[in-house]
Amino acid sequence: MPELPEVETICRRLREGDLSTPPLIGMEITGAALYWQKTLEHPEAANFFSQIQGRTIDQITRRGKYFILTLDKGHLLGHLRMSGDLIVERQDEPLDAYCRFCLYLQEGWRLSFNDMRKFGRIWYVDDPQIVLSSLGPEPFDADLDAKNFFERLQSRRRQLKPLLMDQNFLAGVGNIYADEALHLAGLHPLTIANQIGFVQAEALLSAIRKVLEAGIRHNGSSIDWIYRGGDFQNYFYVYGREGEPCKTCGHLIERIVVAQRSSHFCPFCQPMEANDGNQS
DNA sequence: CACGAGACCTGTTCGC
DNA sequence: TGCGAACAGGTCTCGT
Numbered sequence: 001m002p003e004l005p006e007v008e009t010i011c012r013r014l015r016e017g018d019l020s021t022p023p024l025i026g027m028e029i030t031g032a033a034l035y036w037q038k039t040l041e042h043p044e045a046a047n048f049f050s051q052i053q054g055r056t057i058d059q060i061t062r063r064g065k066y067f068i069l070t071l072d073k074g075h076l077l078g079h080l081r082m083s084g085d086l087i088v089e090r091q092d093e094p095l096d097a098y099c100r101f102c103l104y105l106q107e108g109w110r111l112s113f114n115d116m117r118k119f120g121r122i123w124y125v126d127d128p129q130i131v132l133s134s135l136g137p138e139p140f141d142a143d144l145d146a147k148n149f150f151e152r153l154q155s156r157r158r159q160l161k162p163l164l165m166d167q168n169f170l171a172g173v174g175n176i177y178a179d180e181a182l183h184l185a186g187l188h189p190l191t192i193a194n195q196i197g198f199v200q201a202e203a204l205l206s207a208i209r210k211v212l213e214a215g216i217r218h219n220g221s222s223i224d225w226i227y228r229g230g231d232f233q234n235y236f237y238v239y240g241r242e243g244e245p246c247k248t249c250g251h252l253i254e255r256i257v258v259a260q261r262s263s264h265f266c267p268f269c270q271p272m273e274a275n276d277g278n279q280s
Numbered sequence: 281c282a283c284g285a286g287a288c289c290t291g292t293t294c295g296c
Numbered sequence: 297t298g299c300g301a302a303c304a305g306g307t308c309t310c311g312t
Contacts, residue, residue: 157281259284
């Protein structure tokens with residue numbers, strides 16, 4: 001499920017609460033439980049339980065696809081990978097069948113990390129950089145301007161699709177938003193990064209920001225039963241639309257496999273022969 | 281440096 | 297109906 005917009009939506013909900021759940025900021029952690037050992041990446045379980053108890057949640061933020069609970073001492077970070085979700089619920093409610101980890105909070109609340117496929121991970125560390133150090137820039141970072149982005153693309157000769165999904169190149173974009181951004185920018189997923197011009201690079205950065213913003217505005221994408229709440233899946237132009245007409249030009253959307261992931265694009269709007277866009 | 285294959289997991293859908 | 301293959305929002309590691 002989770003790419004940047006979904007993680008952002010989840011973090012906001014935890015931070016601000018909603019109709020049925022309170023904000024978690026300021027809450028004390030009274031205990032924790034681990035139901036799948038490998039979900040806790042660091043530290044050792046015994047140390048973790050003794051250190052986490054009694055901590056208070058000071059801040060809830062996001063970096064790339066990671067969520068970060070800043071505590072009064074240390075940071076609890078997590079990655080939802082393919083099927084993870086975070087749910088605030090009452091302690092007397094039954095645990096989800098796929099709950100791998102949970103924090104018990106004051107006043108009878110519980111934060112559950114549900115994750116069917118068991119790929120998700122959490123870390124409790126003093127310095128978040130231990131986990132986040134190799135991440136590329138945030139897509140919305142003001143320092144990442146068109147010139148900077150173009151230069152980063154110029155130094156790579158990878159295909160755009162896998163490059164956009166490389167978290168060391170840019171943090172937060174996954175398979176869905178990469179496909180949507182490439183479509184909006186009119187770029188074929190197999191285009192080699194250092195072959196596009198400045199204007200195209202500028203358009204790509206703008207497209208990435210637009211699709212991520214739209215995803216956030218719609219509270220993320222809900223596909224299958226895994227994540228509920230968002231409805232951006234109803235606004236996809238290409239992802240999951242193989243064989244359906246392009247909403248822009250009517251040509252049929254195609255699907256190819258790139259770097260072992262499905263890639264959806266419109267062959268007319270996103271031609272391979274780069275329309276040698278203006279260099280600069 | 282870049283790429284492909286295989287792992288890690290469980291569940292649903294598709295084709296024969 | 298049944299059964300195996302393909303596929304699913306992600307990332308890591310290893311071999312070439």
